[in-house]
Amino acid sequence: MTTIEAVAPRQYVRGPRRGPITRLLEDERKLALCLMLPTIVLLGLFIAYPFVKGIELSVTNTSVGVPGKFVGIENFKKIWTDDIFHIAVWNTCLYTFVTTVFKLVLGLWLALLLNRHFKGKAFMRAFILLPFIIPTVLSTFAWKWMFDPTFSVLNWMLFHLGIIHSRINWLGDPGLAMISVIIVNVWRGVPFYAISLLAGLQTISPELHEAAAIDGARAWARFRHVTWPLLLPVTLVIVLFSVIQTFADFQLVYVLTGGGPANATQLFATYAYQLGIGTGLLSQGAAISLAIFPILLLVVIVQLVYIRRAETL
Amino acid sequence: MRCIARRSLLKLSGAGAVAAGAGGLAGILAAGRAPVFAQGTTLHWLKFVDFVPVSDQLIKGKLKEDCRKALGIGLEVETINGDGVQARITSAIQAKSGPDILMAVSNWAQLYADSLADVSDIADARGNAEGGYFDTAKAVANDGKRWLAMPFTILGVLLVNRTSWFAEEGVKADNFPKTWEDFRAVGKKMKAKGRPFGQTLAHAFGDGPAGWYPYLWSWGGKEVEADGKTVALNSKETVESVKFAVAMWKDAFDEGAMSWDDAGNNRAFLANTISSTSNGASIYLLARSKADTYSTETGKPLKDDCFHAPLPGGPAGQFSYHVPFSNLIPTYVADPKPAKEFLRWFHSKDVYDQWFTSQQGFSVGSTKVWEDDPVWKVDPVMAPFRTAAESGRFAGYAGPAGRAAAETISKFIIVDMYAKAVQGAAPEDAVKWAHAELVKIYAG
Structure with missing residues (x-):
């Protein structure tokens, strides 16, 4: 005979009394809002407010110390007919495109190398980051010396190797000046790509490579059909960040060439600074800065759509 | 906190009144106290780092002390590298807050004309006393109606x-x-x-x-x-x-x-x-x-x-x-009088002469009187x-x-x-x- 023992119900023990804040935070939606609040405040103060202020400035005729009046799209009309602005647009697009391609290719190559096992791997990974860690202005000054027409160590080296017979005017020739700023940007940006892509590579299971190898896939085929598709979403996000940063680059060009010679390396940011600070025309400077926005918005939308597609594949 | 007795205060203000009435440096020295500005008045002067370091040392050392004794004004001199000055001036004027005196180069005074106090009284007095300004100094600091800035010096090229x-x-x-x-x-x-x-x-x-x-x-x-x-x-x-x-x-x-x-x-x-x-x-x-x-x-x-x-x-x-340099007094400074008095004092012959001599010819001065300074006899190359x-x-x-x-x-x-x-x-x-x-x- 089965006996069923009656189990006395547990006595309800009342927990410590909860305060109004605790009760409020028990609501997940309110908790989420509280957790997001610091970020919202920071974004509002440092991103949204300057952005709105920039828009406000660009539609007025404000100059330093003189509150402006609403002038509509007058500033945009002005820069639309400004030859130097046209040069800056072309230079910025060229600069961003070329540096992004080189940073991606070299960064990926470096990431693949760093993903292998070798002695001193940890040290090497830290060492690779140096160009990215050093303040841009400082490293650019070092590059400036290397490109100096009188003291260039690059020229000295090339001359002693017998590759050149007269000095290369790195920052004085319009074409070479652009190449020089591109070189420095790539040097500075490759570590960011390499380390970020390395992080992406490490999330790919080695078993997939082993399975592909067993199926007879060679190194290139494994990269093409295993590594690259899995790395693509990460790559697109990195490229997105990099494009935004490069498009708005200022310090590097300002220190290296000041936008010269004859505006050959003038970018959006350097020209906006020249007008906004150098000439006190804050509204025109703001209009130039905002002119980046539609181009960047387009790039961001295209890339985000592509990322979504890549993730759903 | 040290208490000030009513009688001491009356004595002090009496001395100040006497000095102000007597006028000039002699009266101030006789009183032993600065009559014009309340003890504790401090001026913040933003200036370029001087190429001749000894000139900045002079301003931050001896002239700062002399200024305190002569005017009762404490001087806070902030020197920054040339390429950062314009951004600082822009932000100060736009924010309506910052140093009391801003050193400007070239024709920056014209850029910020609407935000600068009129310094015609001190600039004209000095120009008249020193044989007139060089065209360059006047062109950048005067808009044809008033002096926007007090010419400081000209760097000869x-x-x-x-x-x-x-x-x-x-x-x-x-x-x-x-x-x-x-x-x-x-x-x-x-x-x-x-x-x-x-x-x-x-x-x-x-x-x-x-x-x-x-x-x-x-x-x-x-x-x-x-x-x-x-x-x-x-x-x-x-x-x-x-x-x-x-x-x-x-x-x-x-x-x-x-x-x-x-x-x-x-x-x-x-x-x-x-x-x-x-x-x-x-x-x-x-x-x-x-x-x-x-x-x-x-x-x-x-x-x-x-x-x-x-x-x-x-x-x-x-x-x-x-390359002309001048000093601006922004309109955001509530009381421009101490800044003006400081600039008047700094450009008085005895004071400016010390600074001018320390420049060893790097500066040629804004007014013609400095062409006769003995500094030009020191080194024939200069x-x-x-x-x-x-x-x-x-x-x-x-x-x-x-x-x-x-x-x-x-x-x-x-x-x-x-x-x-x-x-x-x-x-x-x-x-x-x-x-x-x-x-x-x-x-x-």
Whole structure:
């Protein structure tokens, strides 16, 4: 005979009394809002407010110390007919495109190398980051010396190797000046790509490579059909960040060439600074800065759509 | 906290009243206290780091103490590097908060005219007492109606040249080329020996305009007519100047200068790679102060192988472009009186003389009286700077040195006009481009 023992119900023990804040935070939606609040405040103060202020400035005729009046799209009309602005647009697009391609290719190559096992791997990974860690202005000054027409160590080296017979005017020739700023940007940006892509590579299971190898896939085929598709979403996000940063680059060009010679390396940011600070025309400077926005918005939308597609594949 | 007795306070204010009534420094010294400003008044002065460090030491040390004794004003001097000053001024004026006195270079005072206190009383008094201001000093600090800023000083710009190298070509200080043709002819011979001249064609804020504006004027070229509206750059004279510049650059100048910043020519001259360059006295003063470091290719101290000379002239005359400095009192300063009194005191003969002497000729002063200062008898190599400012003009000529002139400098339009031609553009096209840019700038 089965006996069923009656189990006395547990006595309800009342927990410590909860305060109004605790009760409020028990609501997940309110908790989420509280957790997001610091970020919202920071974004509002440092991103949204300057952005709105920039828009406000660009539609007025404000100059330093003189509150402006609403002038509509007058500033945009002005820069639309400004030859130097046209040069800056072309230079910025060229600069961003070329540096992004080189940073991606070299960064990926470096990431693949760093993903292998070798002695001193940890040290090497830290060492690779140096160009990215050093303040841009400082490293650019070092590059400036290397490109100096009188003291260039690059020229000295090339001359002693017998590759050149007269000095290369790195920052004085319009074409070479652009190449020089591109070189420095790539040097500075490759570590960011390499380390970020390395992080992406490490999330790919080695078993997939082993399975592909067993199926007879060679190194290139494994990269093409295993590594690259899995790395693509990460790559697109990195490229997105990099494009935004490069498009708005200022310090590097300002220190290296000041936008010269004859505006050959003038970018959006350097020209906006020249007008906004150098000439006190804050509204025109703001209009130039905002002119980046539609181009960047387009790039961001295209890339985000592509990322979504890549993730759903 | 120390209590002030009512009787002591009455005594103190009585002394102040006596001093104020008696007027002048004698009364102040007799009272032993500053009468005008409450003890504890402090002025914040933002200024450039001086190329001559001893001048900043003087201001931050002895003159600060003298100021406290004479005016009862505590001086807080903040010195920052030149390339950061304009951003600081912009943010201070825009935020309506910041230093009480702002040091400006070139014609920045014109850019911020609406935000600056009127300093006509102190500037006029000093100008009258010191024989008048040089044109450059007045052009940048006066808008024709009032003084926007108190002229501080002018940094003289001349050609610094290698004595021994020029001597090989039969050129000395007293027969230095007076025309661009002669200058080019000598330069051609010197460049052939690996001793070119140096003049930046890059976006160098100081040396670019200081070299190319006077060159343009000497040919008769000008940005704008005297009305300040009619752009006059595209002229036969300007085109001729560009054509000659292209040829002269090829014959006599160091092509590397296409990328020089403001320190580029200093480095090149001190490294014995160029024979002549337009600059302030900084190259020579550095070679003098570090005679063991900077030597010629023969091992002789470089300082003993330098002389200064004015820029050559062209068909329209000889001109120069010196770098004027002035002090601004922004309108956001609630009570501008202490700042004005400080500037009046600083520019009084005895006080300014100490600072001027410490400059060793690097500064030529804003007024003509400083041409007679004994400092010019100390070192014969510095003597040509004594009267350098007399031939000075400022950007915007023949119009005012206002906002449009500042925008033209800031966009490097004149420098880039020459740079484009040197890079291969037809001189006529380079001039047309620059003219079109000026038309847009002057249209406002």
